[in-house]
Structures are given as C-alpha cells and as structure tokens.
Amino acid sequence: MPRTTETASFQFNHTMIRVRDPDVSVKFYTEILGMDLLSKNNMGDYTLYFLAFDQGQNYKDISEEEKDKAKFAREGVLELTHNHGTETDASFAGYSSGNSDPGRGFGHIAITVNDVEEACARFETLGVQFKKRPQDGKMRHIAFILDPDGYWIEVVPSSLKL
Amino acid sequence: MPRTTETASFQFNHTMIRVRDPDVSVKFYTEILGMDLLSKNNMGDYTLYFLAFDQGQNYKDISEEEKDKAKFAREGVLELTHNHGTETDASFAGYSSGNSDPGRGFGHIAITVNDVEEACARFETLGVQFKKRPQDGKMRHIAFILDPDGYWIEVVPSSLKL
Numbered sequence: 392m393p394r395t396t397e398t399a400s401f402q403f404n405h406t407m408i409r410v411r412d413p414d415v416s417v418k419f420y421t422e423i424l425g426m427d428l429l430s431k432n433n434m435g436d437y438t439l440y441f442l443a444f445d446q447g448q449n450y451k452d453i454s455e456e457e458k459d460k461a462k463f464a465r466e467g468v469l470e471l472t473h474n475h476g477t478e479t480d481a482s483f484a485g486y487s488s489g490n491s492d493p494g495r496g497f498g499h500i501a502i503t504v505n506d507v508e509e510a511c512a513r514f515e516t517l518g519v520q521f522k523k524r525p526q527d528g529k530m531r532h533i534a535f536i537l538d539p540d541g542y543w544i545e546v547v548p549s550s551l552k553l
Numbered sequence: 554m555p556r557t558t559e560t561a562s563f564q565f566n567h568t569m570i571r572v573r574d575p576d577v578s579v580k581f582y583t584e585i586l587g588m589d590l591l592s593k594n595n596m597g598d599y600t601l602y603f604l605a606f607d608q609g610q611n612y613k614d615i616s617e618e619e620k621d622k623a624k625f626a627r628e629g630v631l632e633l634t635h636n637h638g639t640e641t642d643a644s645f646a647g648y649s650s651g652n653s654d655p656g657r658g659f660g661h662i663a664i665t666v667n668d669v670e671e672a673c674a675r676f677e678t679l680g681v682q683f684k685k686r687p688q689d690g691k692m693r694h695i696a697f698i699l700d701p702d703g704y705w706i707e708v709v710p711s712s713l714k715l
Contacts, residue, residue, distance in 0.1 A: 397675055398587025400654055401606055403629040404709060406568040409661035422643035425560025432715045439715070442562055446628070458672070463665050463713045467565040467628030472660060486658035488617035489649065494647035494656025498634060503625050505562035519581070527668045542658070547566060551599070553627045 405441070405468035405501060408542055409486050412478035413440055415539045416471055421515055424502065424544075426469065429462040430455075436551060439472040469500070488541045499535065501545035510546055567603070567630035568662060570704055571648050574640035575602055577701045578633055586664065586706075591624040592617075602633040624678055631662070636697065650703045661697065663707035669696060672708055 410416040417440055420426045425455035426442040427450040441462045445451070448465070449457055462468055477483045489497035504510040507525055511534050514521070522543055534546040572578040579602055582588045588604040589612040593613070604622045609628070612620055624630055639645045651659035666672040669687055673696050684697035684705055696708040711715070 395587060397672075398606075400584040400665075400711065401587050402608065402665045402711070403588075403606055403631060403662065407707075409658055409660060425563050426558060427708045430715065444560075444565055444628075446564065448568055460714060463711050465628075466606075469565060470660075473575075482710065487649070487651070487656045489556055489651060489656070489659050494649045494651070494658070495649050496571055496656070496702070497659035498571060500565065501569065501632070502629070503562075503564045505564040510559075512561075519663045529602075539557075540658070544571075549562065549564070549625050550620060553592065 402466050404463060405470045407470040407472055408500075408540070410471045410473055410510075410540050411483065412486060412539065413438065413473040414478070416440075417442070419539050420469065420471070421426075423514065423519060427458075429468070430459040436475055438475070441468055442471070442534045457542050460508045461507070474497060480526060486542075488543055490543060497553075499543035499545050502545050503547045503549040503551075505549060507532060507546055507548050510534075511536075514546075564628050566625060567632045568627060569632040569634055571660075572633045572635055572702050572704070573645065573647060574701070575633060575635040576602065577639070578602075579604070579637075582631065582633070582702050583715045585676065587679060589613075589620075591630070593622040598637055599639070600635045602635070603630055604633070605630045624710075648702050648704075652705060661705035663709050665711040667711060669694060669708055671711050672696075673698075676708075686696050701707055703708075 420442050427445050429441040434438040472508055487494035511525055514536055520537040522537055525534045527532055532548055536544050538544055565663050582604050583590055585623040591603040641713055649656035673687055676698055682699040685698045694710055698704055698706050
C-alpha cells in the first residue's frame with residue numbers, strides 16, 4: 392500500500408550511468424548480464440540506451456514499439472548515456488565509478504541471482520573483471536564485478552538475509 | 554523470456570548511493586517520494602537503509618522480517634549507505650552527484666509518475682529543490698529534483714514516448 396494517494400503511481404523506473412563506448416557496454420549488459428535492449432534513442436549529441444531484465448514482459452514476442460513504450464512502465468531499468476565521440480577520443484579520461492575521491496557518491500548497481508558461485512564462474516569464463524570474488528574478503532556470499540567503464544556491479548543471492 | 558537459462562534468475566535489484574545524514578534522507582525518500590523503508594542494517598562503521606515503492610507487496614501488512622527478506626527478491630530497490638559521522642562532520646565536503654568533473658559518471662535515478670505537473674506542484678509545496686522544473690528548458694514533460702545530498706532525481710511521466 393503506497394504511503395499516500397499522491398505518491399501511489401510512483402515507481403523507481405531507472406538508474407542512469409554514462410558509458411564511453413555503447414557497443415562494448417550494450418554487449419556487456421545484454422550478452423553477459425542477460426538484459427534486453429528496450430530502445431536506443433538518438434538525442435543529437437548523445438544517444439540513450441534503455442535496458443532491463445525480462446521479468447515476464449515477453450520482450451522477445453512484442454513489437455519494437457511496444458518494447459519502447461514498456462520502458463517507462465516498470466522498475467529495474469538501466470539507462471546508458473553515450474555522449475558521442477568518447478569512444479574514439481584518446482584524451483578521454485574515462486568516467487568515475489563514484490567510489491573514490493574526488494567524485495565519491497554513487498556506489499554501485501546490484502543484481503540478485505539464484506546462485507552467486509555459479510554466476511561468478513560463468514562471469515570468469517566470459518572474461519569479466521572482478522572487484523571482489525565471492526571467496527575474497529569477509530562477505531563470502533557476495534561478489535562485485537566491473538562493467539566496461541569500471542562501474543561496480545554487486546552480485547547478491549536473492550536469498551540473502553542481512 | 555530471459556536471454557539464456559544462465560541469466561534467467563537475474564534481477565536488477567538495487568542502486569546504492571551514499572548519504573550524509575540518514576535521518577534527512579530517509580525522511581525525504583519515505584515522506585516526499587513515498588517509498589517504504591524495508592530495513593536498516595548496522596554494519597559497524599556504516600549503516601545501510603533499503604527502500605522501495607510498494608508495488609503490491611503490502612509492506613504495511615507484513616512483518617519486519619518478511620519486509621527485510623523481500624528486499625532482495627524484487628527490482629527497484631534503493632540502498633542508502635551512511636558512513637557514520639558524516640552527518641556531524643563540519644569538514645565533510647559532501648558527495649558528488651556524478652554530474653560534473655571530476656567525478657562525472659553516474660547521472661541520476663528516475664521515478665515515473667502519472668502526472669508530472671501534479672507531482673511537481675506537490676514537491677514545490679514540500680520545499681523540494683529543483684534542478685529543472687517542467688516548464689524550464691526544452692523537455693517540458695520532465696523535471697529533475699534534488700535529493701538532500703544533491704543527487705538528481707528525474708521525474709518522468711509513465712506515458713512518455715521518447
């Protein structure tokens with residue numbers, strides 16, 4: 392039950408991060424994480440890519456137009472912003488992960504999975520970079536992988552009890 | 554239909570941002586945005602706050618334990634990290650919103666709402682800071698508000714077609 396009628400329609404729709412090279416990032420989020428690309432929107436100087444996990448939305452069976460429309464009607468959407476040119480700009484310093492000064496603020500996005508060990512074994516095979524493997528450090532049940540820009544992605548068991 | 558059986562269980566569970574003063578931030582996300590606090594976890598030097606919009610989960614009617622467990626079983630969760638002491642540290646410079654150099658990377662989180670004008674009129678009454686009001690700039694159908702740490706929150710109509 393939403394707190395008040397004024398906020399009853401509110402959904403936490405998406406999280407936006409900037410990416411240097413959309414070809415590399417979209418490949419990572421679709422082929423390695425298994426998200427679907429819902430739309431690609433060229434806005435002039437930049438292009439937006441909206442991705443989400445298919446959680447019963449049947450993205451494989453609906454039209455591009457329906458998929459595009461669906462992206463603002465759910466939670467758990469990831470928006471990637473590509474400012475044109477960064478992918479070929481040798482002087483581009485890269486984006487901040489938000490986890491060191493200056494620039495600390497945002498920390499990570501997180502995916503929950505049934506089996507962290509199994510998911511991480513697959514990530515390892517696919518050449519994904521790790522910030523923390525399940526066996527490293529104190530928190531054995533979770534891992535952190537890095538996306539192509541170095542953003543941290545926490546991998547958490549759906550059954551975790553903190 | 555998820556892309557492969559290996560990623561079938563994956564969900565985009567949460568996004569984590571650091572906050573200076575959890576009392577102020579939790580009040581903002583619950584009372585102004587209407588999210589529910591699912592759990593508060595003291596981890597020693599820091600405390601985690603997990604929040605989400607009630608989308609049929611009946612948070613008002615389930616036990617604290619069920620609510621706590623539910624937080625890793627859904628999408629659209631917001632995790633706030635409070636590193637103890639920042640709220641009283643006069644020398645603390647604040648967190649980066651991710652939208653200026655150095656520190657550019659993360660951009661914003663976004664909520665979808667039925668009626669942006671109505672939602673923004675209420676935010677205005679409640680004293681919320683705006684980065685962009687609906688009537689400012691080119692994109693009249695969206696707004697950006699600021700959370701207590703200055704993170705950008707986009708306010709988007711659920712019916713938006715990009």
